[in-house]
Amino acid sequence: MILHLDMDAFFASVEQQDHPELRGKPVIISGRSMRAVVSTASYEARVFGVRSAMPLFQAVKLCPQATVIQGRMGRYKDVSQSIFNILQDFSPQVEPVSIDEAYLDIRGCERIMGSPLFMAQTIKDTIRQKEGLTCSIGISPLKFLSKIASDMNKPDGITIIGVDEVQGVIHDLPIRKVPGVGETTFKYLEQLGVRTLGDIKRVSAETLKNRIGVFGLRLKDLSQGIDSTCVIPLAERKSISTEQTLDKDTGNREQLKRMLLMQADDVARQLRQKKVKARTVSLKITFSNFKQHTRRHTVQTPIQSAREIYKEALALFEKEHLPLFLRLIGLGTSGLIPEDQPVQALLFADSDKNGTEKWEKAERAMDSILGKYGKNTVKRAVSKDFNVDPGD
Amino acid sequence: MKFTIRKSDITDILSKVQGITGRKSNLAITANILVKTNETGISFIATDLETGFEGNYPANVESTGVITINARKFFEIVQNFPSDDILIEEVERQWIRISSDKVEYHIVGMSPDDFPDIPVLEDVQYMEIDAIKLRKMIEKTIMISPSSDEKRAHITGVFFESVKEDHGKIIRMVSTDGRRLSKAEFVSGGDLDFYDSPGVIIPKKGLSEVSKLLDSDGIIAIGVKDNYFIVKKDHETIIIGLLEGDFPAYSEIVVKDDHNSIKIEKRNFNMMLKRMSILSTESYNGVIFNFEKNRLMVTATNPDLGESKENFSITFDREPIEVAFNPKYFMETISVIEEDSIMINIRDSKSPCIIEGTEDKHFLSVIMPMKI
Numbered sequence A: 001m002i003l004h005l006d007m008d009a010f011f012a013s014v015e016q017q018d019h020p021e022l023r024g025k026p027v028i029i030s031g032r033s034m035r036a037v038v039s040t041a042s043y044e045a046r047v048f049g050v051r052s053a054m055p056l057f058q059a060v061k062l063c064p065q066a067t068v069i070q071g072r073m074g075r076y077k078d079v080s081q082s083i084f085n086i087l088q089d090f091s092p093q094v095e096p097v098s099i100d101e102a103y104l105d106i107r108g109c110e111r112i113m114g115s116p117l118f119m120a121q122t123i124k125d126t127i128r129q130k131e132g133l134t135c136s137i138g139i140s141p142l143k144f145l146s147k148i149a150s151d152m153n154k155p156d157g158i159t160i161i162g163v164d165e166v167q168g169v170i171h172d173l174p175i176r177k178v179p180g181v182g183e184t185t186f187k188y189l190e191q192l193g194v195r196t197l198g199d200i201k202r203v204s205a206e207t208l209k210n211r212i213g214v215f216g217l218r219l220k221d222l223s224q225g226i227d228s229t230c231v232i233p234l235a236e237r238k239s240i241s242t243e244q245t246l247d248k249d250t251g252n253r254e255q256l257k258r259m260l261l262m263q264a265d266d267v268a269r270q271l272r273q274k275k276v277k278a279r280t281v282s283l284k285i286t287f288s289n290f291k292q293h294t295r296r297h298t299v300q301t302p303i304q305s306a307r308e309i310y311k312e313a314l315a316l317f318e319k320e321h322l323p324l325f326l327r328l329i330g331l332g333t334s335g336l337i338p339e340d341q342p343v344q345a346l347l348f349a350d351s352d353k354n355g356t357e358k359w360e361k362a363e364r365a366m367d368s369i370l371g372k373y374g375k376n377t378v379k380r381a382v383s384k385d386f387n388v389d390p391g392d
Numbered sequence B: 001m002k003f004t005i006r007k008s009d010i011t012d013i014l015s016k017v018q019g020i021t022g023r024k025s026n027l028a029i030t031a032n033i034l035v036k037t038n039e040t041g042i043s044f045i046a047t048d049l050e051t052g053f054e055g056n057y058p059a060n061v062e063s064t065g066v067i068t069i070n071a072r073k074f075f076e077i078v079q080n081f082p083s084d085d086i087l088i089e090e091v092e093r094q095w096i097r098i099s100s101d102k103v104e105y106h107i108v109g110m111s112p113d114d115f116p117d118i119p120v121l122e123d124v125q126y127m128e129i130d131a132i133k134l135r136k137m138i139e140k141t142i143m144i145s146p147s148s149d150e151k152r153a154h155i156t157g158v159f160f161e162s163v164k165e166d167h168g169k170i171i172r173m174v175s176t177d178g179r180r181l182s183k184a185e186f187v188s189g190g191d192l193d194f195y196d197s198p199g200v201i202i203p204k205k206g207l208s209e210v211s212k213l214l215d216s217d218g219i220i221a222i223g224v225k226d227n228y229f230i231v232k233k234d235h236e237t238i239i240i241g242l243l244e245g246d247f248p249a250y251s252e253i254v255v256k257d258d259h260n261s262i263k264i265e266k267r268n269f270n271m272m273l274k275r276m277s278i279l280s281t282e283s284y285n286g287v288i289f290n291f292e293k294n295r296l297m298v299t300a301t302n303p304d305l306g307e308s309k310e311n312f313s314i315t316f317d318r319e320p321i322e323v324a325f326n327p328k329y330f331m332e333t334i335s336v337i338e339e340d341s342i343m344i345n346i347r348d349s350k351s352p353c354i355i356e357g358t359e360d361k362h363f364l365s366v367i368m369p370m371k372i
Helices: A010-018 A056-062 A073-090 A116-131 A143-152 A163-172 A183-191 A197-202 A205-212 A214-223 A253-273 A306-318 A353-373 B007-016 B071-079 B131-142 B204-213 B266-277 B327-335
Strands: A002-007 A027-030 A038-041 A067-070 A094-098 A101-105 A135-140 A158-160 A239-250 A276-287 A292-303 A326-338 B002-006 B032-037 B041-047 B051-058 B060-063 B066-070 B085-092 B095-099 B104-108 B127-130 B157-165 B168-176 B180-188 B197-203 B219-225 B228-232 B236-241 B260-265 B287-292 B295-302 B306-313 B321-325 B341-346 B353-357 B363-367
Touching (some): A002 A116, A010 A027, A038 A056, A073 A101, A116 A158, A135 A143, A143 A163, A197 A214, A239 A276, A253 A276, A253 A353, A292 A306, B051 B204, B071 B095, B131 B168, B131 B204, B131 B219, B260 B266
Parallel strands (some): A135 A158
Antiparallel strands (some): A002 A101, A002 A135, B085 B095, B219 B228, B295 B306, B353 B363
């Protein structure tokens, strides 16, 4: 069975949790400026018709009494991490879809964790206890159905589609609800007389392929209860990266370098969590005119520490001319290999090796402090605007 | 300037200088070859600003002068020329005509005034060495090549020295990439000129150009002067700018003290390595070697592909050793050992492994294990 978990109005709920005075009231989480759109609306605001991705001014018009809060991504990421840590306790096969959504492969977990219903209930209880948040869970034998199921009983619901019920659900499932069916596909299918996923069975694979391409064949499979996609845990991801849109476009190299250092910390922490090292470091920048540059460099000996990742990213960044201000900067790693793989030793002592090892220790120590005392209890001096050369 | 030259005299050398002229430098003109007339014929000069080449070839000179011409195009024209005699003439400033009675090219050159100078070195003390032996020493050492973004002199260059030692007058070359190291020696014979030379670092790129010229038997001269390494044949000279930097102290790691010496048949060992490296990729290149009583058990694991293992009979009677290596390093090293068996000297999982031939002790190679 595959479990899909979706947090309920995640950003808004986190704010309501952090600010008790907002509980039970309409809350809108926005981007940074007035041209922004609604990123999340609390259920109290949704009653007024406020929806995600709606222009903010329109949302405020619909629900003038709502409290509009500028999103605090850092905080949401922290909460999200804590939720993912909880999920990891239930199954090793956790695939993060986004900051507030994940798939868990729970096959084989029954003997330890109990029935799917019991497991879903335990997950919900644990998240509520630890973070005070609610979520909706869908469980079914098929990945795509689980996602649909989690949406059936929102918020704070559990929907389980048993093996015997799959055919029935597929038969009646409105085709528009199937993930991937957008406006265009929907129109085509409507012309073919398809209203539910079950109706797809009547359409030949050839017609589907000609009309909507490869996705048509996937729909055919889904209609027959076949979903070949599986849960892909984070550890098997091919890359680990992070990027940030800047508060304000800038050409200030010192500021950008500081951001790269923070990102290197972030990426290195994820590498350590996943117990992998990276062979390739990449830098991504977007100029104010939205033109994007990426540069990458592959090192011979895989690296894991923030210090080494930063060093590589910095070398890539130094090669960039900045004719325009940047609106986004990002750092990525790929070519991930397990950290316990044999590593080529060097013939001659590397003058930098000692430093690297010490920093690796320091970084691991930081991990444990953060793990024990929470985010932001230790951080780099440069992140507090001290002008210190990073890494020294 | 006007001269006639024979295609057969210059095709080969024009092909050999392509490595120099084809290398990007920050001067566009280094893609050209400079041609000038002299008393006996003409000289070709090429440079990439690090390695300079000069060669003299017979020609029938009607009038003197200097031109530069794109080396690649000049070579292609000469290589495909229909007759052996080629008439080359500067018809007007920097327009070069290359012709015979049937075919004619007009090629635009660049001003010889812009061509960088090749250093003129006087009072060089030349040592003599057999050309083929020098070529083999170069091949055995530059085989350990640096990655394209490598900057460190001791990796982009080969350590070179000539010293009188107990066992003779030694010309020595040592190369490393930080993970392995190869050392090749030449013992100078009694009647060959020999001078002591302090240790210098010669760029591998330049040495590879030298090795192309060392294609026939004969004695050639080499020397170190100022900041240059010079190789002189009868008609050709190569001058390479030395690299600045220190070569690491390597003498300790090439000493076999309490190593286990294992004699292994080269061909079978190579086949085994080849089989084990089928599963190795850029990310997973480690192979585990288990030295046990009279057998070597080798296993390769690649999480993306699978695993392989092989048993190999050896004579071994000490404490078992488990050690990981990149099999490619072994294969490359034994490919340059010209003997049927090799000696593998191994101590433990952390110390470098020393490989050499069973008879010839003038070449040895050190391979650092991988940390398991």
